[in-house]
Amino acid sequence: MLLRTLLSSVLFLTALLGPITSAWADSVWLNNGDRLSGEILLLDGGKLALKTKYAGRVLIDWKDIDTLRSDKPLLLRRTGLDSEHSKRLEAAGKGMVRVLNSTTETVPLASITRLVPPRPLLQDRVWEGNLDAKLDMQRNEDRTDEWQLKGNTRVEHARWRHVLTGELERKKENGEQTDNNWQYEYDLDRFFTDHWFWRAGIEQQRDEFDTIQRQRILGSGPGYRFWDNELGRFDLIGKFNRATFESAEGDLVFNTYSLEWDYKRLLWGTRLEFYSNAELQIPQIREIDYDLDSEFGLRYRLNSWARLSLLYELNQTGGVAAVSSSDRRYLLGVGIGW
The missing domain is CATH 2.40.160.40 (monomeric porin ompg)
Structure with a gap:
């Protein structure tokens, strides 16, 4: 009985969270004009990890990215600054991105050194x-x-x-x-x-x-x-x-x-x-x-x-x-x- 209840709960949560997760479609525009869609997993060490449906997890050099967009909250760190939250990111022209939170600020991509989805209890690094x-x-x-x-x-x-x-x-x-x-x-x-x-x-x-x-x-x-x-x-x-x-x-x-x-x-x-x-x-x-x-x-x-x-x-x-x-x-x- 307990096993059946746990299995039902897992299936219910999977069905419930599935549409929400799939609604988060991030986009990355490259310098050569290509556009990639998927889910931003992590930016660190000069490489952006993007999870796609068609190619799995791909790694993109940060310097090859023209701009990007993300509809989900992200924790970002800029050179010389502490980590900050963003409700979403919007494309803002070549080499720039618009950070939307309580205020709106357009910043150079080159100033961002880390991007990671915030996690419960842990707000600054991958566990x-x-x-x-x-x-x-x-x-x-x-x-x-x-x-x-x-x-x-x-x-x-x-x-x-x-x-x-x-x-x-x-x-x-x-x-x-x-x-x-x-x-x-x-x-x-x-x-x-x-x-x-x-x-x-x-x-x-x-x-x-x-x-x-x-x-x-x-x-x-x-x-x-x-x-x-x-x-x-x-x-x-x-x-x-x-x-x-x-x-x-x-x-x-x-x-x-x-x-x-x-x-x-x-x-x-x-x-x-x-x-x-x-x-x-x-x-x-x-x-x-x-x-x-x-x-x-x-x-x-x-x-x-x-x-x-x-x-x-x-x-x-x-x-x-x-x-x-x-x-x-x-x-x-x-x-x-x-």
């Missing part, structure tokens, strides 16, 4: 994220069931950015649990320019079957954003950290220096996504020289929300023989993105 799941079942001399859930999300508003990542893993062999761990990391970034920012973060790990049962790392340091637009991003961050390792034999507290990168690039008409995340830790203890936690992956977009994912993980620890290790894994799974 994005991914959630991937992987299941591995082996049936040979041993029965092995392993599943993994990985997710990440980020929200940027004004000069602040919130980044949250998490992972959950379970494994059973012949009915007995042999792996049970989780980890998460939360980072808060404060931008001082369009590129430079300061990051403060916390990371926790819990492993029921490992010698080190719990890890906690607090860190802070500068970061540099090379780019972040609808085609991808690249961040590089250096931090000073305070780490705490808890085990049955006692706690170990020490300092580390770390270098992180976060890279994403959309390819093949934005259908394919290549991404890489890594963190290199240099602990200030004799037993460990370095610790590398990295991943490289591909996601293929089946539609606007479903993904197929292929992930390669490389985790290495260098030091004395007792703690040195190298772990490589290949994961294939499905997921959702937003």
Whole structure:
């Protein structure tokens, strides 16, 4: 009964919102005289993303646009100014657009650096994220069931950015649990320019079957954003950290220096996504020289929300023989993105 009610509600909302969404027809006039119709998704990094019925999502260089029109509210940012709302945009001649709100102002297109539809609770930046799941079942001399859930999300508003990542893993062999761990990391970034920012973060790990049962790392340091637009991003961050390792034999507290990168690039008409995340830790203890936690992956977009994912993980620890290790894994799974 509950499932039937939910399905009926979804169908009702789809029927209700469908005509409203289709009524929003945006138009873009190019310098060569062509006109494109669709829905403006985003302007950032000098490119306008336009969703069309005939070609899907297309990317247009901002400098190639003569003027445009949008009947829906948009949040826009102009050079040197804070974000402002517009009820609609009207075409206003070559290289110009008319912004209609409580007042009417005609502004050069070249002065606009960002356009994005406003969202409830979030009024200044796209909220994005991914959630991937992987299941591995082996049936040979041993029965092995392993599943993994990985997710990440980020929200940027004004000069602040919130980044949250998490992972959950379970494994059973012949009915007995042999792996049970989780980890998460939360980072808060404060931008001082369009590129430079300061990051403060916390990371926790819990492993029921490992010698080190719990890890906690607090860190802070500068970061540099090379780019972040609808085609991808690249961040590089250096931090000073305070780490705490808890085990049955006692706690170990020490300092580390770390270098992180976060890279994403959309390819093949934005259908394919290549991404890489890594963190290199240099602990200030004799037993460990370095610790590398990295991943490289591909996601293929089946539609606007479903993904197929292929992930390669490389985790290495260098030091004395007792703690040195190298772990490589290949994961294939499905997921959702937003």
